[in-house]
């Protein structure tokens with residue numbers, strides 16, 4: 001109300017026009033509306049639908065959504081899709097699980113002891129420099145072309161980003177928190193539980209999101225190279241027989257899987273890190 | 282000078298000693314910051330530590346808190362094992378609710394009950410389950426105070442705990458601290474830049490200059506009369522190298 005008394009006589013202060021005091025410049029994007037992220041993909045599907053209905057592209061190159069939907073129903077009816085999907089999910093989940101645990105445990109060990117750091121960190125940094133997919137030939141020689149090889153390729157791809165980000169977070173723990181731990185005489189176990197792990201979780205989740213993406217990428221590669229089941233196998237079979245709609249279906253499934261797993265990680269992250277106030281409120 | 286003042290204040294000399302530091306020397310990269318600090322604090326005594334910026338106040342405090350591992354130096358230190366530190370920042374763990382910050386590191390089954398009582402003492406019982414980041418600066422510092430109290434410390438080491446607070450919150454916190462100290466009777470070493478704060482809170486004021494304790498006065502009587510307060514204020518400021526105008 002001080003605003004009123006400061007305004008020149010005869011002039012209405014701004015605050016009486018709007019809903020109170022004038023708001024300052026908005027520096028952050030507006031808060032997101034629910035489902036906002038779906039909007040873009042929906043637009044693309046719409047465009048796709050129009051393009052194929054109008055015959056802008058040849059159906060052999062790009063079948064319409066309807067054709068893909070038919071293919072979807074058929075593969076469901078024959079049980080082919082369920083089987084392939086299950087195989088893919090299983091590989092991804094196993095690889096992800098192993099990679100996440102390995103990356104996290106190694107990061108904590110390396111982050112907490114000088115010995116661990118000297119043994120682990122250098123090796124992971126070297127591993128990081130070798131593209132994961134370049135290791136496939138070696139893995140095939142060692143492990144054959146079976147499931148173990150596929151899962152290990154995925155796991156290694158996941159491990160690296162988990163390790164790097166968790167380790168970085170651990171290494172940058174605020175010294176002040178360590179001092180606090182000393183002044184309240186935390187035991188080492190409690191120190192790890194109450195300070196080290198919570199402080200490293202933001203980094204861990206950054207790594208997890210990269211790791212999940214990495215898991216799908218690795219999955220596509222191992223399934224396309226050498227597989228007798230899985231979505232990647234379905235796609236390469238379809239390509240051989242010129243079934244473009246099946247290729248598209250496989251790609252869409254990959255997309256949906258990637259998108260929803262990322263969304264799931266975001267939800268978990270927001271829950272676990274609810275103490276943080278960030279842009280994504 | 283110090284010994285004369287001590288003899289005057291009856292009874293206190295006979296009180297048990299809570300903190301004793303002898304010949305404290307501390308160096309950073311060959312630069313000697315403490316040149317042999319001697320320091321004694323009695324049980325229940327509230328001592329303010331003043332000194333210019335960079336004079337080594339935090340260095341003394343960190344030595345007493347056992348937070349200067351690896352720092353080059355000599356001397357002997359005897360402090361109670363039940364001690365707690367109040368930092369300039371509240372140093373709450375952002376990922377722990379207020380109550381869990383207060384009980385941090387405590388094992389005993391009634392730690393929670395004690396924490397609730399401590400939060401009540403700092404008038405924050407309604408924010409027990411809040412995240413620290415949602416509290417104001419003053420509220421955060423009160424949680425830090427509760428975290429100290431719940432440990433029933435025999436020694437509180439405070440390094441400018443209120444200097445980041447606004448004037449009003451600061452006065453409230455000072456009252457609260459005095460009140461809590463009179464009830465729990467810990468020995469307190471309180472580092473501050475603020476001469477008036479030191480006079481308002483402490484029984485005794487120390488000044489550190491050139492790495493030694495250069496001033497040590499009982500100032501308990503200041504609260505009785507404004508003229509005493511003013512006299513001490515002038516004396517201390519002059520000792521700190523801030524010349525006072527003659528009236």
Ligand SMILES: Nc1ncnc2c1ncn2[C@@H]1O[C@H](COP(=O)(O)OP(=O)(O)OP(=O)(O)O)[C@@H](O)[C@H]1O
Nearest residue numbers: 309310314332333334335336337338339340341474
């Ligand atoms: N970890 C350190 N490494 C190097 N020098 C240090 C370190 N800690 C303190 N010093 C030096 O020791 C001197 C005393 O520092 P200290 O923090 O004790 O001062 P202070 O009296 O608390 O100052 P202020 O009032 O500004 O907090 C300063 O010159 C400082 O630069």
Ligand SMILES: [Mg+2]
Nearest residue numbers: 338339340440
């Ligand atoms: Mg200091």
